[in-house]
Amino acid sequence: MTNLVTDVASTVDKNPEATAIAYDGQELSYEAFWSRTGKFAAGLDAAGIDPGDRVGIYLPNLPQYVVAFHGALRAGAVVVPMNPQYKSREIGHLLSDSGAELVVTLADLVPVVESVREETAVETVVSVGGDADGSIAFEEFLGESEPSVVERADDDVACQPYTSGTTGQPKGVLLTHRNLASNARMAADLAPDGTGVGDRSIGVLPLFHIYGMTVTMNAALFSGAAYYPLPEWDAQTALSLIENEELTIMQGVPAMFNDLVNQPNADEFDLSTLRFVNSGGSSLPIEVLRRFEERFGFPLYEGYGLTETSPVTHFNMPDARRVGSIGHTLDGVDAMIVDTDFEPVERVSEGPVDEGETDLDAITGELVVAGPNVMKGYHDRPAANEEVFTEQDGQRWFHTGDIGYWDEDDFFYIVDREKHMIVTGGYNVYPREVEELLFEHPDVADAAVVGIPDERRGETVKAFVVPASAASGGSSGEGTESDGVPTPDADVTEDEIREFCLERLAEYKHPREVAFVDELPRTTTGKVQKFELRGHEDGATGEESEEVAE
Numbered sequence: 001m002t003n004l005v006t007d008v009a010s011t012v013d014k015n016p017e018a019t020a021i022a023y024d025g026q027e028l029s030y031e032a033f034w035s036r037t038g039k040f041a042a043g044l045d046a047a048g049i050d051p052g053d054r055v056g057i058y059l060p061n062l063p064q065y066v067v068a069f070h071g072a073l074r075a076g077a078v079v080v081p082m083n084p085q086y087k088s089r090e091i092g093h094l095l096s097d098s099g100a101e102l103v104v105t106l107a108d109l110v111p112v113v114e115s116v117r118e119e120t121a122v123e124t125v126v127s128v129g130g131d132a133d134g135s136i137a138f139e140e141f142l143g144e145s146e147p148s149v150v151e152r153a154d155d156d157v158a159c160q161p162y163t164s165g166t167t168g169q170p171k172g173v174l175l176t177h178r179n180l181a182s183n184a185r186m187a188a189d190l191a192p193d194g195t196g197v198g199d200r201s202i203g204v205l206p207l208f209h210i211y212g213m214t215v216t217m218n219a220a221l222f223s224g225a226a227y228y229p230l231p232e233w234d235a236q237t238a239l240s241l242i243e244n245e246e247l248t249i250m251q252g253v254p255a256m257f258n259d260l261v262n263q264p265n266a267d268e269f270d271l272s273t274l275r276f277v278n279s280g281g282s283s284l285p286i287e288v289l290r291r292f293e294e295r296f297g298f299p300l301y302e303g304y305g306l307t308e309t310s311p312v313t314h315f316n317m318p319d320a321r322r323v324g325s326i327g328h329t330l331d332g333v334d335a336m337i338v339d340t341d342f343e344p345v346e347r348v349s350e351g352p353v354d355e356g357e358t359d360l361d362a363i364t365g366e367l368v369v370a371g372p373n374v375m376k377g378y379h380d381r382p383a384a385n386e387e388v389f390t391e392q393d394g395q396r397w398f399h400t401g402d403i404g405y406w407d408e409d410d411f412f413y414i415v416d417r418e419k420h421m422i423v424t425g426g427y428n429v430y431p432r433e434v435e436e437l438l439f440e441h442p443d444v445a446d447a448a449v450v451g452i453p454d455e456r457r458g459e460t461v462k463a464f465v466v467p468a469s470a471a472s473g474g475s476s477g478e479g480t481e482s483d484g485v486p487t488p489d490a491d492v493t494e495d496e497i498r499e500f501c502l503e504r505l506a507e508y509k510h511p512r513e514v515a516f517v518d519e520l521p522r523t524t525t526g527k528v529q530k531f532e533l534r535g536h537e538d539g540a541t542g543e544e545s546e547e548v549a550e
C-alpha cells in the first residue's frame, strides 16, 4: 500500500516528541499534531463527510491548514485546496465543480463562501481565526474521539487541486494516495542524506499549490522534519525566520530568490544553517541563480514539475547538477522528448545548447512523463483527458505542454511552455530566451516577455522590465559597485534595453517594445501572469479577460 496517511502515522510512531509544526513561537509535536488530525477527522465524521467526499481548504499557510489536510486524508475525504486570494467568482467555480460539502476557511473569508453557497453543495463551513455567522469555529468543530485511519486504495483520489487556469477555466487534478505518497517520498529524498528529524523547513510556498503541499509540507511530515508555515511571502520575514530558527531547508520559486537577492540588507542575516535550497515552479533564470549563489555562497538547486505530476519529475541532484537544466528524472519516473508523431527526438550530445546559435526546432519536442506521481486524470473533463495522455508500451504518458530537449547524459532542458511561444513574422520566439538575456543586463531586476498583436507580423515581442533601481528602492544615477553589490543605474532607458538585446539576439527575437514597470503581475506561486501583460495591450484587465488568475 502506498499511502501518505500511513507513512505519516509511522513517522509519528517513531518520533512522537519531535516538532511537526512550528508557528508564531508555538510548537506542535508529532504526537500532538496527529491527535489533532484525529479530532478533525472525527469532526468530519460528525458532519456527515464520508470517504470520497470533497473537503475544501481555503486558508493561507497556517497550522490549521496542515491539520485539516491530514485530518481529511485520515478520514478518507478528498482535499480541495483553494487559493486564499480567490474571490467569489473563482471560489464559486472551484466549489461547484468539485462538489465540496465542507469548507475550512478564515473567519474573514466566510462571507466569500456564503456569497456563492447557494450554487454549491457546501453544507458546513468551519472558520479559523474568529467566529463568523454561518460557520463553526475550528476548535469547536474538532471531535472528541480519534477514529483510526479510514482505509483507502492506492488508486483512490486523495486530493483535487486546481490548475491556475492560464488557458481557460481551472481544471481539478485528481491525485491519488499513490501520487501523494510517492512524490512526498521522492521529494524527501532530494536533500543530501535525505530530509529527516532535526531538519527545519520554511513554508513560504503556498499550501494550496502542489509544490508547497508536497515538496515542503508532505516531505517534511513524511520524514520527521519540522514545518514552519508562513502565511504570506515577505523576504525580510523569511530571512529573520531562517536566522532565528536556524532553518535547514528552503523551497521557493524563482521570484522569491530574486527578491532575496534584491534585499539591500540580506548580508546582515546569518543563513549558514540552510543546507538545502531549491527552486521550482517556473524557470530559474541563470542570472538569478548566479546572483543568488554569489550573494549567499551556497548552491541553489532547480527542479521541475506540474500539478498533474504531484509535482516533481526532474531534479538537479546535488551530486549531478547542470546549470540551465531541470536535471535528471527522479527514480521511478520516466520521461522523453517527443515529436508530434510521438517519436523520441534525438538527444544533443551535451547541453545546454547556445539557443541563439541552434536551430531549436530541430532538437526540441514536447516533454512527456510517466510514473507513480502522474495524476489519475482531470475531474469531469473527458476531452482534456483524451488530449493529455498517450498510452504506449504499457506506459501512460502525460503531455506536459512544455517544449524542451535532452542530452546524452540524461539531462533535460525546458525551452518554454508551448503556449507561451510567440510567432512573429513566421519565426518562433521562446520568451524565456529573451528573458534570460534581459536578466544579464546589470540594470534589470525582473523581466517578462510576451507576444502582443501586430498587424504586419502577427505578433511582436514585447518586454516588461523592472529596473534594478526600482527593485532596490532607490536610485543612484550612474551604475557603480559598492560592497560587492552593484548599484543600479536609475537612468537606464527603454532604448538601451532594446539595443542590448538587438546586439545579442537575432533581429526577429529582440523586443521591439520595452515597457518599464514597478513590478510584474505574479500569481501567489510566483508565475508571471502573462495574460495580464498581454491584456495591457488592448486595455483589458485580467478580470475582464477570459482567463482566471491563480
Ligand SMILES: Nc1ncnc2c1ncn2[C@@H]1O[C@H](COP(=O)(O)OP(=O)(O)OP(=O)(O)O)[C@@H](O)[C@H]1O
Pocket: 163, 164, 165, 166, 167, 279, 280, 281, 282, 283, 284, 302, 303, 304, 305, 306, 307, 308, 326, 400, 401, 402, 414, 416, 417, 525, 527, 550
Ligand atoms: N524548473 C522549471 N523550469 C521551467 N519551467 C518550469 C519549471 N518548473 C515548473 N515549470 C513550469 O510550470 C508548469 C507547471 O505549473 P503548474 O502545475 O503550477 O500549473 P499552472 O501554471 O499553475 O497552471 P496551468 O496549467 O493552468 O497553466 C510547467 O508545465 C512548466 O511550464
